[in-house]
Amino acid sequence: MEIVNFAHGEFLMLAMYVAFFAWLLARLDPVVSFPLAALVLAGLGWATYHGIIRWVLGGPMLAQIFATFGLAVFLRSAAQFLWGVDFRVVSAPLLGGRASLGGVFVGLPQLTASVAALGAFVALHLFLARSETGLALQATAQDRQAAALMGIDTERMFALGWAIGAGCVGVAGALLTMFFYVFPDVGAAFALLAYVTVALGGFGNVPATLLAGVIVGLVEALAGLLIAPALKYAVVFLLYLGVVLWRPQGLFGRF
Amino acid sequence: MIRLIAALFVLPVALATTLAAPLPASAQSQEIVIGLAYPMSGPNAQAGIDDKPVFEIAAEIANGTLDLPFPFYQRLKGMPGLKGAKVRLIISDHQTKPELGQAEAERLITQEKVHALVCCWASSVTATASQVAERYGIPFVNAESSSPGLTARGFKWLFRTSPHDEHFTQVMFDFFRDFQKRRGVKIRTLGLTYEDTLFGSDSARVQRELARKYGYEVVVDLAYRQRTTSLQAEVQRLKAANPDVWMPTSYQQDAMLFVRTTRDLDYNPRMIMAQDSGHISSDFVKEVGREAEGTMTRSPFADDLLDKRPIAKAVNDLYAKRAGKNIYDLPARAFTGIMTLLDAINRAGTTDPEAIRKALVATNIPGDQLIMTWDHIRFDATGQNIGVRAIIQQLQGGKYYTVYPFEIATRDVIYPIPAWKDRK
Numbered sequence: 001m002e003i004v005n006f007a008h009g010e011f012l013m014l015a016m017y018v019a020f021f022a023w024l025l026a027r028l029d030p031v032v033s034f035p036l037a038a039l040v041l042a043g044l045g046w047a048t049y050h051g052i053i054r055w056v057l058g059g060p061m062l063a064q065i066f067a068t069f070g071l072a073v074f075l076r077s078a079a080q081f082l083w084g085v086d087f088r089v090v091s092a093p094l095l096g097g098r099a100s101l102g103g104v105f106v107g108l109p110q111l112t113a114s115v116a117a118l119g120a121f122v123a124l125h126l127f128l129a130r131s132e133t134g135l136a137l138q139a140t141a142q143d144r145q146a147a148a149l150m151g152i153d154t155e156r157m158f159a160l161g162w163a164i165g166a167g168c169v170g171v172a173g174a175l176l177t178m179f180f181y182v183f184p185d186v187g188a189a190f191a192l193l194a195y196v197t198v199a200l201g202g203f204g205n206v207p208a209t210l211l212a213g214v215i216v217g218l219v220e221a222l223a224g225l226l227i228a229p230a231l232k233y234a235v236v237f238l239l240y241l242g243v244v245l246w247r248p249q250g251l252f253g254r255f
Numbered sequence: 256m257i258r259l260i261a262a263l264f265v266l267p268v269a270l271a272t273t274l275a276a277p278l279p280a281s282a283q284s285q286e287i288v289i290g291l292a293y294p295m296s297g298p299n300a301q302a303g304i305d306d307k308p309v310f311e312i313a314a315e316i317a318n319g320t321l322d323l324p325f326p327f328y329q330r331l332k333g334m335p336g337l338k339g340a341k342v343r344l345i346i347s348d349h350q351t352k353p354e355l356g357q358a359e360a361e362r363l364i365t366q367e368k369v370h371a372l373v374c375c376w377a378s379s380v381t382a383t384a385s386q387v388a389e390r391y392g393i394p395f396v397n398a399e400s401s402s403p404g405l406t407a408r409g410f411k412w413l414f415r416t417s418p419h420d421e422h423f424t425q426v427m428f429d430f431f432r433d434f435q436k437r438r439g440v441k442i443r444t445l446g447l448t449y450e451d452t453l454f455g456s457d458s459a460r461v462q463r464e465l466a467r468k469y470g471y472e473v474v475v476d477l478a479y480r481q482r483t484t485s486l487q488a489e490v491q492r493l494k495a496a497n498p499d500v501w502m503p504t505s506y507q508q509d510a511m512l513f514v515r516t517t518r519d520l521d522y523n524p525r526m527i528m529a530q531d532s533g534h535i536s537s538d539f540v541k542e543v544g545r546e547a548e549g550t551m552t553r554s555p556f557a558d559d560l561l562d563k564r565p566i567a568k569a570v571n572d573l574y575a576k577r578a579g580k581n582i583y584d585l586p587a588r589a590f591t592g593i594m595t596l597l598d599a600i601n602r603a604g605t606t607d608p609e610a611i612r613k614a615l616v617a618t619n620i621p622g623d624q625l626i627m628t629w630d631h632i633r634f635d636a637t638g639q640n641i642g643v644r645a646i647i648q649q650l651q652g653g654k655y656y657t658v659y660p661f662e663i664a665t666r667d668v669i670y671p672i673p674a675w676k677d678r679k
Binding site for chain 2: 086087088089091097098105107108109110179180181183189190193220221224225228229230232233
């Protein structure tokens, strides 16, 4: 939607805290509470659009970058202020242990998370490709003025875009708490990988992001196994650099 | 501003020590001035704040206003060697900045005319400040810095009571040797995983050297990216090689992720020997302490022995009253350091630097008079205390207990660690 959200990692962190507190206060396992995290985050995304993004959309590129970057710093500091810098974990989640997929062992929480992520992807893809609102959203992303001329309420579409984006990270964050610790800085490690994945696939292309995600995951795992675990990100970023040198718009990007 | 803060810290101490110890009429004019350069502000200020009470306690023991009923401390009461000279402390702030530590050491020596320094907590500051003391020929006691290189520089005036990092790793291998004898088990292979910054790579280097020296085979030698998002590949490698002992060196985030990943992938190490830090941090113990059952770590201080050893209990009672919390590793080491210095000054019978240095060289304090669980304090030619002994603790039921050395252990070693499928 013409703007990169640098606070995406912090959204993830907030989603993880939502899932953590749902577990701590109401004993809701992340498997159960992830719709709640998605809803809370979607609301946050919607509010972010109306509170901040709307006001800088017309502004210069730098203003847009600094707005979401500032939001990221604010959210991180706020989390630190409210919940401290302590590391928290959801102990004894419902799903533990591992599953065997044709002789390959995978942690059950990780498997659940990836299945849920795939589900979220299919749902998002169907919504964007099949529903009228989804098509309107795509049209807005392609050309705001033209979409407005067709009678699409672009303002609403932008807000929806933000709500969906944040809602998706809500699902991811909640499921991540099944096997990852929570603390205010947790988003940083994932955000960078997320940007690389999206940029690798090409901004604005949802199926391409899925493919890029699989590529990044495979490269990371294979590099860790075959070369050295310490170098796995180096290989991922090297691949990314190679791709953007060859195709600056990403593998399947339009922009 | 910095001066102001420093002054704010120094003033109450100066006042407290002078007020608490009104000079008797017959007192001599002689005074023993000890400079303490510690982080009193900045990111590590807590360390200086936590150490301050032990210095005050030490000064009060020497000045005869505080009674610690153990022979070593009774001998120092009122500093009989100097006929009742009073100890005055000057605490200065170096903010954990090596250049400031150097400047403060210079100031303490040339302007405050201190007779000895106790300094500096951080290894990097100790490195620069001790150079100043060496140049001026002033006794310098280091109680807490753990970088091995500090005592390898051939300094004449530097004395370190604290163990350094190589001692900490040595204890793991001492444990392996003694444990094999005691339980009749065989330990042959080791798996090292370590984070890829200085802490991890130094730790692994020493572990590798010691493994070679004692004839263990390192079957996994794996650096991993610090603060990584996934440790699956690392744990799978460990699982495939299945070493007799897994020796992780991690900060707390990675340590927590390791616990989760080993459970998810059903990796069941028989023995885990961690390098302090992440595996002993309070968040680790609080959040995954129960899952990490059986994890062992080298540890600098046996806090579960506080109540069992009379001397540690006596000092802790004094400390807790002032600091509002129990004494822990660093203040305990600081106390040991300054008492060692006071003992040397008392035996020297003068504040002459060379006489104090000679007395330090001749130091011999038995272990039962120390709050640390060390054998004794005696310095080798480099100024390193050779009586130090690190301990091994093990997580049992969500809490760390001392399991080695066996003679001071509060619990037996759990071995092998129960497999994930057999838990609860």
